[in-house]
Amino acid sequence: MTKNVLYVGNYLKGPKNPSYMFTLGPLLEALGYRIIYTSSANNKLVRLLDMIWSVVRHRRYVDVVLIDTYSTQNFYYAVVIAWLCRRFKLIYIPILHGGNLPNRLKESPSQCQLLFGNATANVAPSRYLEQSFRDFGFKNIYHIPNAVALENLPYLRREKAELKLLWVRRLQDIYNPMMALQVFLGLKAKGLKAELCMVGADHDGSLDTLKSFAQKYALNVDFSGYQSKEEWVALSKNYDIFLNTSTIDNTPLSVIEVMALGLGVVSTNVGGMPYLIDHGIEGILVDSKNVEAMTSAVLNLVEDPELFQELTAKARQKVETFDTIKVKQQWKELFRSLGTK
Numbered sequence: 001m002t003k004n005v006l007y008v009g010n011y012l013k014g015p016k017n018p019s020y021m022f023t024l025g026p027l028l029e030a031l032g033y034r035i036i037y038t039s040s041a042n043n044k045l046v047r048l049l050d051m052i053w054s055v056v057r058h059r060r061y062v063d064v065v066l067i068d069t070y071s072t073q074n075f076y077y078a079v080v081i082a083w084l085c086r087r088f089k090l091i092y093i094p095i096l097h098g099g100n101l102p103n104r105l106k107e108s109p110s111q112c113q114l115l116f117g118n119a120t121a122n123v124a125p126s127r128y129l130e131q132s133f134r135d136f137g138f139k140n141i142y143h144i145p146n147a148v149a150l151e152n153l154p155y156l157r158r159e160k161a162e163l164k165l166l167w168v169r170r171l172q173d174i175y176n177p178m179m180a181l182q183v184f185l186g187l188k189a190k191g192l193k194a195e196l197c198m199v200g201a202d203h204d205g206s207l208d209t210l211k212s213f214a215q216k217y218a219l220n221v222d223f224s225g226y227q228s229k230e231e232w233v234a235l236s237k238n239y240d241i242f243l244n245t246s247t248i249d250n251t252p253l254s255v256i257e258v259m260a261l262g263l264g265v266v267s268t269n270v271g272g273m274p275y276l277i278d279h280g281i282e283g284i285l286v287d288s289k290n291v292e293a294m295t296s297a298v299l300n301l302v303e304d305p306e307l308f309q310e311l312t313a314k315a316r317q318k319v320e321t322f323d324t325i326k327v328k329q330q331w332k333e334l335f336r337s338l339g340t341k
Contacts, residue, residue, distance in 0.1 A: 128272030
């Protein structure tokens with residue numbers, strides 16, 4: 001018999017940065033589960049009320065409630081929905097997102113104990129969050145990575161790297177997009193021919209600051225704005241090195257995807273990044289905000305084709321564990337172990 005799953009999160013229609021619901025939901029539907037999604041309301045208060053009503057309305061026949069759980073404002077959505085689930089004796093599973101959740105464990109211990117300690121299971125898509133929660137004493141943690149459709153991410157073997165740099169993320173301060181421009185400026189200052197393309201929608205006004213910086217230093221940066229995954233994947237064929245400049249991170253899909261595509265990755269060593277990339281094996285990690293170190297790492301990949309080829313081949317091998325087929329099986333096994341098969 002088909003089981004009913006209520007999936008609670010930001011199910012916003014046509015978002016520029018779609019939540020993981022748009023990936024995991026169809027994946028579970030392919031396994032035969034009936035998924036009820038909530039909420040697509042744009043207003044945050046209305047969205048919360050819609051989530052509450054969905055739990056109340058479907059409480060009698062839903063078998064499990066999945067709750068996308070973040071560390072900022074949306075954390076309180078999860079707290080409220082989990083409380084309702086406990087009240088109605090429903091199985092609920094928080095899915096842990098956001099590189100700053102470990103700080104939430106420190107700042108809100110009582111709420112976190114109620115939310116995560118009483119969950120039937122907590123699913124950590126990253127080894128980083130899995131370990132962080134174990135360090136805080138939570139034992140009901142399961143690691144299931146974010147699913148990646150590798151058939152849509154063709155690996156392009158590059159013989160060597162040129163200074164063709166790609167950056168893909170929302171233009172937002174926590175992702176430190178300015179660092180990419182500073183690296184680009186450092187390369188230009190050395191008299192080197194380089195390219196930089198930055199793909200992402202402006203989130204907090206960062207775009208104006210970035211454009212002003214580029215204009216001040218006569219940097220010819222391609223600010224491509226928002227692009228669909230299909231669009232930027234096609235664009236990636238023109239680039240060799242991917243910059244991830246975040247100050248806070250978990251296990252970003254954009255990095256996983258470029259690892260699959262065959263770009264060399266140079267990333268800040270924050271949050272879950274060392275759990276995703278073994279330094280010197282699948283990519284290069286540098287200290288957060290260390291522009292000189294990132295610039296040197298980029299040059300190292302260009303000057304050492306053998307290293308570049310080794311890193312990109314190992315990176316592709318690493319992300320094959322994220323393939324949709326394997327992730328589907330892990331969810332199926334989890335539901336079976338919880339009696340929701």
